[in-house]
Amino acid sequence: xxxxxxxxxxxxxxxxxxxxxxxxxxxxxxxxxxxxxxxxxxxxxxxxxxxxxxxxxxxxxxxxxxxxxxxxxxxxxxxxxxxxxxxxxxxxxxxxxxxxxxxxxxxxxxxxxxxxxxxxxxxxxxxxxxxxxxxxxxxxxxxxxxxxxxxxxxxxxxxxxxxxxxxxxxxxxxxxxxxxxxxxxxxxxxxxxxxxxxxxxxxxxxxxxxxxxxxxxxxxxxxxxxxx
Amino acid sequence: xxxxxxxxxxxxxxxxxxxxxxxxxxxxxxxxxxxxxxxxxxxxxxxxxxxxxxxxxxxxxxxxxxxxxxxxxxxxxxxxxxxxxxxxxxxxxxxxxxxxxxxxxxxxxxxxxxxxxxxxxxxxxxxxxxxxxxxxxxxxxxxxxxxxxxxxxxxxxxxxxxxxxxxxxxxxxxxxxxxxxxxxxxxxxxxxxxxxxxxxxxxxxxxxxxxxxxxxxxxxxxxxxxxx
DNA sequence: CGGAAACTAGACCGTACAGTACCCGTCGCA
DNA sequence: TGCGACGGGTACTGTACGGTCTAGTTTCCG
Numbered sequence: 001x002x003x004x005x006x007x008x009x010x011x012x013x014x015x016x017x018x019x020x021x022x023x024x025x026x027x028x029x030x031x032x033x034x035x036x037x038x039x040x041x042x043x044x045x046x047x048x049x050x051x052x053x054x055x056x057x058x059x060x061x062x063x064x065x066x067x068x069x070x071x072x073x074x075x076x077x078x079x080x081x082x083x084x085x086x087x088x089x090x091x092x093x094x095x096x097x098x099x100x101x102x103x104x105x106x107x108x109x110x111x112x113x114x115x116x117x118x119x120x121x122x123x124x125x126x127x128x129x130x131x132x133x134x135x136x137x138x139x140x141x142x143x144x145x146x147x148x149x150x151x152x153x154x155x156x157x158x159x160x161x162x163x164x165x166x167x168x169x170x171x172x173x174x175x176x177x178x179x180x181x182x183x184x185x186x187x188x189x190x191x192x193x194x195x196x197x198x199x200x201x202x203x204x205x206x207x208x209x210x211x212x213x214x215x216x217x218x219x220x221x222x223x224x225x226x227x228x
Numbered sequence: 229x230x231x232x233x234x235x236x237x238x239x240x241x242x243x244x245x246x247x248x249x250x251x252x253x254x255x256x257x258x259x260x261x262x263x264x265x266x267x268x269x270x271x272x273x274x275x276x277x278x279x280x281x282x283x284x285x286x287x288x289x290x291x292x293x294x295x296x297x298x299x300x301x302x303x304x305x306x307x308x309x310x311x312x313x314x315x316x317x318x319x320x321x322x323x324x325x326x327x328x329x330x331x332x333x334x335x336x337x338x339x340x341x342x343x344x345x346x347x348x349x350x351x352x353x354x355x356x357x358x359x360x361x362x363x364x365x366x367x368x369x370x371x372x373x374x375x376x377x378x379x380x381x382x383x384x385x386x387x388x389x390x391x392x393x394x395x396x397x398x399x400x401x402x403x404x405x406x407x408x409x410x411x412x413x414x415x416x417x418x419x420x421x422x423x424x425x426x427x428x429x430x431x432x433x434x435x436x437x438x439x440x441x442x443x444x445x446x447x448x449x450x451x452x453x454x455x456x
Numbered sequence: 457c458g459g460a461a462a463c464t465a466g467a468c469c470g471t472a473c474a475g476t477a478c479c480c481g482t483c484g485c486a
Numbered sequence: 487t488g489c490g491a492c493g494g495g496t497a498c499t500g501t502a503c504g505g506t507c508t509a510g511t512t513t514c515c516g
Binding site for chain 1: 267272354357358360361362364367368370371409410412413415418419424425427437440444445448
């Protein structure tokens with residue numbers, strides 16, 4: 001679930017009950033706006049709908065956010081950290097304690113497939129892609145700070161596998177990470193992007209994809225049978 | 229270059245000079261609308277701009293196309309055939325006469341990278357992805373008839389390589405095709421999708437991607453060193 | 457050459473939406 | 487309890503756009 005961090009990192013998590021009125025409203029607006037933007041896109045989203053869905057007046061929206069663009073930027077910007085944390089967690093969970101490379105890669109692949117084909121993740125991707133030309137700063141930053149960094153992190157995790165003898169030496173760990181991601185995600189991600197929110201993958205399909213991706217990756221990078 | 233076929237497949241290609249007025253106008257409208265939709269997206273595109281850019285009155289636009297939705301559908305639908313033909317050609321050129329698998333796959337990868345990272349192809353992709361929820365029929369058809377079919381065709385081309393002893397037996401040729409495409413395209417396509425039209429790939433980068441993709445693919449599917 | 461069909465320019469209608477102005481109720485404070 | 491300030495809601499403004507209508511002009515074809 002993608003949500004947005006409304007209060008810039010406080011030390012102590014304040015109780016929702018005792019939280020001031022204004023930040024509570026701000027949270028509601030961000031949540032509502034996220035929903036509306038993801039569903040209708042930037043131009044299709046109306047500030048009236050955002051206000052209504054947040055249970056708040058338009059005035060309040062404009063008090064918290066200068067205009068529609070800023071609200072959009074806030075939402076998109078707020079998601080990359082979250083997404084990255086989730087992926088980093090996935091790498092740590094599946095790779096860092098692994099004893100068998102194939103099993104670990106398979107587990108990682110499956111977990112990536114599951115988390116990245118969640119509806120709201122897909123909608124966010126579509127939104128960012130759709131508005132890439134209208135908001136090059138915001139969307140470029142999202143890509144650099146979220147997408148690219150998470151692939152770099154995967155490269156580092158793969159390097160740790162190498163150091164433990166589970167993979168052979170990687171000349172370019174980031175490239176290897178992209179290749180793994182491509183093996184795993186290319187097919188389901190494209191279908192999800194183009195085919196709309198319908199057309200869920202068949203049960204068992206994700207397992208097959210994860211399996212086969214791990215096989216190909218290990219054929220090239222596995223330590224047992226070093227390639228050329 | 230993506231263009232749209234305005235006249236449904238005539239036997240003889242009629243000379244542009246002698247072409248009737250109506251189809252000529254229709255072509256102009258389609259060309260202008262393609263440009264406007266690709267640049268601004270569906271909602272951002274205005275029919276006034278389409279008419280102006282086509283050098284035509286709005287009335288004429290609405291005489292040829294019932295409304296904005298139909299015009300959009302016509303444009304998106306008209307592109308998948310073209311794209312597919314181009315890809316099929318690429319498979320035939322690079323694979324069917326090949327003697328060396330590595331060289332052939334490298335050449336194919338490079339050609340795919342070049343043709344699919346052309347500006348108008350990327351804009352079309354963004355457009356279809358952006359409107360996937362608004363026009364599930366049209367965009368779903370584009371995906372099925374264009375994207376999926378071209379991957380199936382690649383699977384068939386790979387099978388022909390197998391039959392000539394250049395690859396080992398493929399249990400699922402289509403999956404292998406997706407894996408190859410993922411290895412090649414995942415990184416540059418994502419960057420191109422998210423980073424807007426700017427940020428051209430560095431020279432030499434495409435070659436490296438093509439090279440490394442071919443290496444990984446052959447480690448798994450090459451005939452010389454069969455994998456498990 | 458004549459007439460019909462297609463095309464043009466532009467005004468026009470209804471609607472939807474971003475953003476604003478103004479009024480009222482509520483809450484803090486004395 | 488009374489007062490003042492502030493936050494929130496409603497109603498408004500201006501604009502842009504999809505689509506239509508009219509009236510006058512050009513092009514095609516018999």
